[in-house]
Amino acid sequence: MYGVFALQGSSNATTILRTCVLSSVMSIACEVSAAEDIQFNTDILDLNDRTNIDLSQFSRSGFILPGIYPMQVQINTLVLPEQHIAFYPPDDDPKGSQACLSASLVDQLGLKSNKVTQLAWWKDGECLDIRSLAGMEVNGDLSTSTLYISLPQAYLEYSAQNWDPPSRWDEGVPGLLVDYNLTGQSINQRNTASRTGLTGNGTFGANAGPWRLRADWQGRVEDEATNRGKSLEWSRFYAYRALPSIQSRLTLGQNYLYSDLFDSFRFTGAALNSDDSQLPPNLRGYAPEVVGVAKTNAKVTISQQGRVLYETLVAAGPYRIQDLNDAVSGSLDVRVEEQDGSVNSFRVESSSIPYLTRPGTVRYKLASGRPSGLHDGGQGSLFGAGEFSWGVSNGWSIYGGGISDNNYTALSLGVGRDLLAFGALAFDVSRATTTLQDDTLSGNSYRLSYSKNFEEYDSQVTFAGYRFSEKNYLSMSEYLNARRYGGQLGGSKSLYTATFNKHFRDVGLSAYLTYTDQSFWDRPNSQRWNLSLARFFNMGSVKNMNASLSMFRNQERNQRTGTQSNNTGMFLSLTMPLGRSGTLTTSANSSQNKNTYSARFNDQLDERSNYQLAVSNTSVGGYLSHAADHADLSLSASLQENNHTSLGMSARGGATLTPYGGAAHRSAGTGGTRLMIDTSGVPRVPVRGYGRPTRSNAFGKAVIADVNSYLRTAASVDLESLPANVEATQSVTQLTLTDGAIGYRTLDVIAGHKAMVLLRLSDGSVPPFGGTVKNEKQQETGIVNDGGSVYLSGIRPGEKMVVSWGGAERCTLVVPANLPVDGLASALDLPCQMVIPDNAASASRIRLPNTEITPS
Template sequence: MVRYFSRALFSILCQVSLGSSILLGMLGLARAEDIQFNTDVLDLKDRDNIDLGQFSHKGFILPGTYELALSLNNRVQQARPITFLAPDDDPKGSQACLSKEIVEQFGLTAGAQRGLMWWHQDQCLDLTSLNGLQVRADLGNSTLYISIPQVFLEYSNANWDPPSRWEEGLPGIILDYNLNTQVQRQNKEGAQNYTLSGNGVTGANLGPWRLRASWQSRIDHKNNSANENTRSFDWTQFTSYRAITSLRARLTLGEDFLHSDIFDSFRFTGGSLVSDDNMLPPNLRGYAPEVTGVARSNAKVVITQQGRVLKEVLVASGPFRIQDLDSAVSGALDVQVEEADGSVQRFQVDTSTIPYLTRPGQVRFKLATGRPTDGQHKVIGPTFATGEFSWGVSNGWSMYGGGLGGNDYSALSLGIGRDLMVLGALSADITRSKAWLPSQGTQQGDSYRLSYSKRFDDTNSQVTFAGYRFSDSGFMSMADYLSAKDNPNGNGISTGRSKEMYTLSFSQQFESLAMSGYLNYSHQTYWNQGASDRYDLTVARYFDIGHFRNINLSLTAYRNKFSNIRDDGMYLSLSMPWGSSGMMGYNGSYTGGANTHSINYSDRVGDTDNYTVRAGMSNSDADFSGYYSHRGTLAQMNGMASYRSGQYSSVGLSMSGGATLTGEGGALHRVSRMGGTRMLIDTDGVAGVPVGGYGNTVNSNIFGKAVVADVNSYHRSSVRIDVDKLADNAQATDSVQQGSLTEGAIGYRHFEVVAGEKAMAVIRLADGSVPPFGATVVNAKQQETGIVNDAGNVYLSGINPGEVMTVRWNNAEQCRITLPNEIKVEMTTNILLPCRKE
């Protein structure tokens, strides 16, 4: 802080001196950019021993190379080496050399790029070639400030950068994991069971390529007369992918699931090139799938697709809503809610997307080829190829379609979409399939689909989706064909062949009523099995009663009917603030013929921990449970315990985290999405620095490294130092940096942090004199730690015992000082520091 105050003081003196010279005629200007100080206004004992050279030339930076962050129109980007050179027409000046690589990341329009001129052997941008361009360096903040008129820049908004600014990140290795364990004891049977399950992603980043291997494991033990034990470990998927930014697409090689808005998903090994909605501005992106439901007790929710675990998470009793699934997930998802008493709820969620609309003149596409495979990586079908497109025909109209074909199977689809503006968007399509089976011969049929959606971007909280689909008995998806092909003795209609489906998802907030509602409904019929229904309805309202404020009343009703198993329930919740940060509430539920009433209390502990305790009655049995969550620097941990008198007791623990290792260092950390994008933070070797993105902060490790995992792909993300939590003996020259990373990237941000004590000192030269007024003191990292005042006095910050610092004036290193081996904060006298030349 001292160096900033000192520089501000010099700036004020500069202005005072300049004003005095105008009035008194005591100051002349050698050049338009040069400033001569009237030192008479300075209260100094020795006016002949002054060095204000670094302040006398506006914007002057000593020629050389500096590590500076780029602030483009007040948006800070990654630090990089910036060279300052003396222009040909001004040998005493200096100017930042903006290389072609740096200029490419500005996101200039094609017209602006054509008018650029260069100097210094065409290596540096001529700053006068772009009208209105301003460049200013601040070494105190280690930042190069660049201002460019918006008319010369590609489209961007507050949360999105053009592709020219996307970063591929560092090469590195990632090891992400999620582990869960549960122990259950059934009192009546005297049996004790435990499960240990886990899943994760191991991977490596090489330039723009992301190499990923997914795994899952489970151990089940039943302590009964049979002592049943089952164990499994599987590598579920091997894949590699990269962004093709020029096409706004993702190239994937290896094992994958078909990502399609037209055809049903299935597993295959091969390659795909798919337009990635995440590369579009936020208002043009599609919906990410979400899963909702109600847990009767503390439970584990397992979301899978075709046997592959996508998400495992512990949830407290009551309604849950999981919204952090990958937006690339499509098709039907299988959901299991494993309750504390050992019972399991099962249902499916269809992740249908919004109507396939495209901006006028643009084309979005999805291409793939390969061979279908099963969960054991075995080929189960013929080579296929598929392609689909969406073309923005005109303003408001889109045409889309595609084809999927292989040996003995083919499907064609054609559809049209219309943007109804304030009324939403509507699309309709028809798909025809043709398949040949050895036992049934040729089968063909049609599937019709109608979809409607409306999204309210202003609040980003209200989404409507509705759809209808009908498939006749002859229609077969690729998954249906593969199933029928493996069952030659069947009738050609595989188990689970869809007939008719209705879907509706709606959420609305009524701000004037302090009320919100959410509805999710799906109805599915099949050709060879019973119908499946699922709905969730939640209504919530905030209100006040007397001195009690922000009381929340919510009612959730649900029905699940899947594989002839029906589960109905209702859940009532009433909660109110209690104390400074706690919540007291009542919960009542009716599920599976059981009535439960309970009182619960939840609160947080600091910024990273929260807990819930609950006590009540289930029918006539006492019911107790607790839930604890900790968002730590190294991992996210959740724990739960449940007890019901005379029936069961259960405890569970989950832990999710990861390790990231790069050439710049690495750290253990918690994860947001397995194998996802993250940012490695370098705090200049200082441990315990609190850094973060949008979630809770994490602390840098003993090597001064931390990983922030809550970073979105292709989205401008900010990482920051929480200065409110920064230790008293540390300070940061800058506290916020921004950037946009490609999917799966390991970004890198360096924060200049000065750590150490503060003390007043007096610097003496070998002959007994003192350094000139205005001389600077820098540490081994070239961080400025103080500016010499009158009589050699200096207030030093960031000092450590035995540290060696350099004193500079006349734009050169003059001598070095060595700090004492013991520095006491309570020192009342100035430290005498001899300055010696070495």
């Protein structure tokens, strides 16, 4: 057996030894009595000393010595975070042991309310009596440090894949955070002034219990030969928290009105909204997306009423931004700044799909406060707003609402119908009455919206809608602008919008179309459409080729100059694989009466880095992105005709500080939900969520920012990239975090040398076969083999380890401060000093992890 253990100990000696010991023990069991006592025939073991064996932990089937143990909890197939589980002798079996399910653990089971009232308890109400839930089974397994709980599914609240009921949600730990998104550009052109600028936005925040405190900022620094300027402004100060009992979110401070009936505007006050993100994924709402084509490496900025929502650098070619928050509503301003200095601006309507609600439920949104501009403070008097949607039956929904202040009132009422195979349809009517300078204006607005997924035709109308407003109908934001600037500023007349997807699987073709047409009563119309066609195909030995065509037209009114701008273009490309992971794309672009022909090569440097090299008839350039542990970085550069040069850089990241430590990290979004992983203080351990891995810092902390709120999140150690002297005994954790939470979990990681060790007691004997060795962190590092040999992992110079058998700590060994330079290629011969109890009474006590109890 010594040879087998030594041969395989290089990978995960603790696991292998544990498996071997358990297998051997089970194979020699020969009799199980009625009391489940197991007797062993040790004569078949190939041991030098068959009398020096400790198999007490295996002598009773499923028996766990009374005490408190850190264990993962698995409910059916769901794994909960590690918790401390107590095992006590039950009243009817003083020699037995039973897991104690505390009230806090029972809350995480997700039981239906009618089952909670049936629960019975034992040990003075401290532990759940599992007999009160027929069919419930609870078993502990020390070999995997897991408590297995089996429950009939009919007892549990509704759950879906990767979604847990509110009883399992985690509010996270207290902490501070700062997130940032910085973009810098430098443009130089012969005979004109050079331009250099730095823009940024981000969030400062603090978490305390269920409350999230946030402060959003945005700023810029511009430097031109004749014009220099800089600004820094706070766009929002606010606090919010989730109210899971009513599936809502409460927000206090500066906010934007998020409404499905009325337009959005900024205000200071309070809002209580039904939060669709707390629902299962298949019941959640619609999030807007922005699509377009960039002529060069460009900066795309998405804002609403002056507040920057999203900013990023994109490579030349088509782009599609889909990770906007689904709480965003109303009109979005999109600004595309090309590296040749040209700017393209357009507006995207983010109206939601038909307003339908599940049968028997009511969704609502309430808000009250005072309208406030981003730059000039208060704009109006105190207002109140509210809306609701009621699922009357399996097919019908009724919705409506109102908004009012001293001089403005708007009411809306509508009905929605699920047409089943024919999609979903909604129709509503709004009436607004406005008083401006002793002049009263009244008008109606009518809206029709439709959504349908045609599965049999592989096509989907994501959203299609039409709205018509009478001339005297003013929205709340139009009313506020009229009060500020004076006069009536031209309300919206009509708005058409549609998004359509279609797959032609027989020919491998997919189509995507968006269309928006908006007209006004006293200013030019605006129109925008984008059509994308793509087809994958093979040509001879070249596989997975792709041909795509994008056509677009933007007709917009410039918000600054008031002039009308038209931009029509077309982008045609052919992409083919080149090399092991690269792609070569040739394209033709026609926009603003200019034709460009280019070739681009994209490839990965590694899992974290991507690059693009581009050449065209007017320029050469490159684009590089890198996912560092502390930030997402990108760099773009180009040289164009007429000695026009440009350089762009961006960095997106953040830092999080908790009572358990802090770390800098990448940031998926500003102020969002994140998870801090503690790798037991071991640095450079690669951990990952759903994206690229990140490594723990010098203090053993790493933050994963790609975490979805109210969805079950898994974080794990990347075992394939572990350093040679690091071993993960617990590599995966799961949890569900509320919006904006800072989660905290510890993964059991052992760092240090690995070697075969020969243990000797002070009297010359050796610890018995089956004894366990633990380090100072109570991590099991080895199991004693024949003759006192044990393959230890996580050996650190000068560290003290404890050897246990017979249910108690028996001796301690100290690792030499100066380890051999040869990397512990030879076995270490270490003395193990017997543990001397402080008094006679303590000799009868058993020390277990994190507790001390007296056996019955």
